[in-house]
Amino acid sequence: MKRGMLTIVLVAAFLTGCGNMQSNSKEMDHSKMTQESDSTQNGKVQAQFKLSSEKPLPNQDTTITIQVQDSKGKPIDKLDTVHEKMMHVIVVSKDLSFFNHIHPAYKGNGEFVVKTQFPTAGEFKVIADFTPTGMSAMNKSQWFTIQGNGPAPKPVEPDTSLTKVVEGKEVTLSIDHLMANMELTLNFNIKDALTKKPVTDLQPYLGAVGHVVILSQDAENYLHVHPTEEKAKGPDAAFMTTFPHSGVYKIWGQFQQNDKVFMIPFVVKVP
Ligand SMILES: [Cu+2]
CATH class of the missing domain: 2.60.40.1930 (Macroglobulin (MG2) domain)
Incomplete structure (x- = not known):
């Protein structure tokens, strides 16, 4: 697998x-x-x-x-x-x-x-x-x-805890000031779930410390997210974004360690 x-x-x-x-941007008028x-x-x-x-x-x-x-x-x-x-x-x-x-x-x-x-x-x-x-x-x-009869959609519920364990990693998401319409920092702190040791050997994934995708609950808003320090290796991986309005959003962080990509989802409610 x-x-x-x-x-x-x-x-x-x-x-x-x-x-x-x-x-080839020769014929483009950049100004x-x-x-x-x-x-x-x-x-x-x-x-x-x-x-x-x-x-x-x-x-x-x-x-x-x-x-x-x-x-x-x-x-x-x-x-x-x-x-x-x-x-x-x-x-x-x-x-x-x-x-x-x-x-x-x-x-x-x-x-x-x-x-x-x-x-x-x-x-x-x-x-x-x-x-x-x-x-x-x-x-x-x-x-x-x-086509066909799909499973009934599950409601997108905000997480009660922003610490999760996925594939042997304990990941904690912190957001400096969770509010709409203002640039903010999302920080993923990654530890080994068993030893609690900070993970410091993240490998570049798609040329950066990780890749984060954020969608509003209705999937209508796809947010632009970029790492603050592309070359970070952990245990912290920080990203900047702006939530366009209040509401529920799902955040997927993707990181790579030992040549394997792991994905960690969070759901937050932006007041
Ligand atoms: Cu991609």
Whole structure:
């Protein structure tokens, strides 16, 4: 099982590496671009999502194709590599109980492709996070329905404790001032669950100390999160973000130790 996961990660890295295109920003007018607000840029870019099957089934290989294009439908073929990838894709179930972070291969001409499986019937959101060259990071998403009778969605309940044990690691999340509309720091403190010794040998994962994804309860808000110190090795890994409004959010932290990625989810209520 361990080996399988590692292989998937390596294959994804390899595919993306092969399809990697050097950004060429010669014909871009950067001074003009940077004057635009993020929302203006966002409106100039669209992504079309397609599944290989019109009636996708659970636990079956399904190819997701994502075409990045401008508002007139012309492919956008120059994208920056961010955290080692040109595109990060997050797949979540409607109740956020399922989370998958995958990396499509770049086929050129703004087209990204990734094969995956959806674990159950029901609604899933596919979110693509990318940065067209000369613009800010942005995300585009689409809901898909997987055929059949899925499990009843579970409510997304805020955690009563922000310390959890996952795969032999005890992880404590602390947030400096939990409030909406203000930049804040999320700190993950990681210990060995048995010995309580601080973990100090985290390996870079996607070029940084870890990768954190945050979604609002309804999956409508995908938050931009970045590490404060990319090269940290633990026991602390800190990230900055801003919660856009009060409400319940789910946070997934992904870290790597001993060549194995582990994921730790938390649910918080922002007052
Ligand atoms: Cu990613």
